[in-house]
Amino acid sequence: MTSDERDSLDGLGSIAQKLNEMLDALPGPVKNAAKKEIRELVSLVGDRRRPRVMVIGRRGAGKSSLINALCGAPMRPVGAVSPQTGEATWETLGFGNRQIEILDTRGAQEASKPVETDAADSAFDSIRLALSKKCPDVILFLAKAKEVGAAVDADLGFLDEIHRLVVSMGDVDEVKIVPVVTQCDELDPSDLDFSDPDKMKHVQEACAVLDRHLRSRPYVQPHLASSALPTSAKMFFHDEQINPRRDYRWNIDKLSEIIMDVIPNETRLEYVRVAQFQKIQTKLARKIVTVHAGICGAVGSTPIPLADLPIITGFQLSMVMAIAYISGREISRKTASEFLVAMGVNVGVGAIFRESARALAKLIPAAGNVVSGFVAATGTKAVGEAAILYFINQSSGGDVKRQLQAKLKEII
Structure with missing residues (x-):
């Protein structure tokens, strides 16, 4: 600016x-x-100030990819095999004259150390240190479409702990949780046609499974901003710009609207500049x-x-x-x-x-x-x-x- x-x-x-x-x-x-x-x-x-978005999810849930899709820019590297995101630190991501603060956390239930450096022994300890410095405006909880029923209770237990930690450490009245079903493009049939009734049936089933688990968590439920939102963050870049012929994002605009509705008033002006929807x-x-x-x-x-x-x-x-x-x-x-x-x-x-x-x-x-x-x-x-x-x-x-x-x- x-x-x-x-x-x-x-x-x-x-x-x-x-x-x-x-x-x-x-x-x-x-x-x-x-x-x-x-x-x-x-x-x-x-x-006005920069919005702060915290992203939580198991390894491979597509946290970094979702950040890139929301911002419409290659803001974070995406790990293909090993867990990529290391120490949970607030990072100011910017492109052009637009900026946002992201807490891209280590995946819950990781079995190995991430590629990036992290002195903390666990994802929870790493996040605790980051939250002692800043409180998020919204928490995105990610669950991969093909894994919404696999050990999800442990993931939600982790989310429960993190949200309680946010409330105890931050001077805030409320921080909403937005549940997101990611990588819906990988559900059968594994193409990008979300008008296909068979594909949408599987998408709806995945969302229903996650919603059922969310309803079983008495602490988490009151803090939800919406029911589970199915998404696809698939897109390709050319010279650090989205290739319009290879932009397969789906429901990212809806996710962006939900986020805008629940973040504090003073962050909205900067958020919509970043999201560019x-x-x-x-x-x-x-x-x-x-x-x-x-x-x-x-x-x-x-x-x-x-x-x-x-x-x-x-x-x-x-x-x-x-x-x-x-x-x-x-x-x-x-x-x-x-x-x-x-x-x-x-x-x-x-x-x-x-x-x-x-x-x-x-x-x-x-x-x-x-x-x-x-x-x-x-x-x-x-x-x-x-x-x-x-x-x-x-x-x-x-x-x-x-x-x-x-x-x-x-x-x-």
Whole structure:
């Protein structure tokens, strides 16, 4: 992240503080609602940090492969015969300008030492040392599709111990467990066609077996984020990029969505940058648009003539920056401003919002600033949707501008 980019995003805190003070003059319910939106925005953007994902599973369950599939990059080497992952240490994995922290642990029930160095005698001791330094945001529990019924009780006992250790050592309210059935591509028929009814029958059977074992663990069950999710992490790289003709990943996008839903708010912005799945990028971007629209609507309702324009413009700018950031792009305040100008959105448009609201208020005298708030919120939402189309869906600038201008005409 460049200093320009970091300063621009982190500057949201001071803007939010000033807005908080201004909102003190509003009626209680309106003020409280707006301040809640501001707190959420600061949590998402201002307090953001790298997500921490812990991966647990038996040797050969495909832990390193799943990490690579989630990140869409060859982040971890994959062991073919001997256990590969050694000492359980928090590792910051990065590619481009995106980063995530992974605790890729030694396989449970290993019969031999791993290839990589580990001074600890057991996987549990190795993990205990890592957890004394940092607590995970989510735990992925992996079970190989062909082995879900083989000695799985011992694996779940290991998971039970690890989760209790996490809770005892971390200052957290909850850390969810996501159970994942891996290497479903190896189930008969051993091809990559997951529309095949025979293959899906075997996939469903594997998931049912793991779910049955999970339900038998009274401690583990309340901490599960979902039922067992079947996946395939099979893919191939060319020059450290996914070969689009050899990308056979299946349900990894669903897994990514589950993870995003259960990790802390302050980690989501960085997580979706890493995962690079359009569905979860759009989901978080729309959440950010909703928060910004709520804030701008509250500002538009304040009885301070024209005082809201710089604030609304500033929050629309931060909204565009956050959406561009989600898409994985390097972006500065200047770049975001240029996008708004290119879309025909500037202080002049903000003035039109205000004047249109005043005109409507003449027709509905009792509405007053409520109309202004509605126009500010709806206009901000339209700008946010345009940013999603441009940065995440990668629509052409001309098409996005035409759609946005048509929407603004409806509003004003």
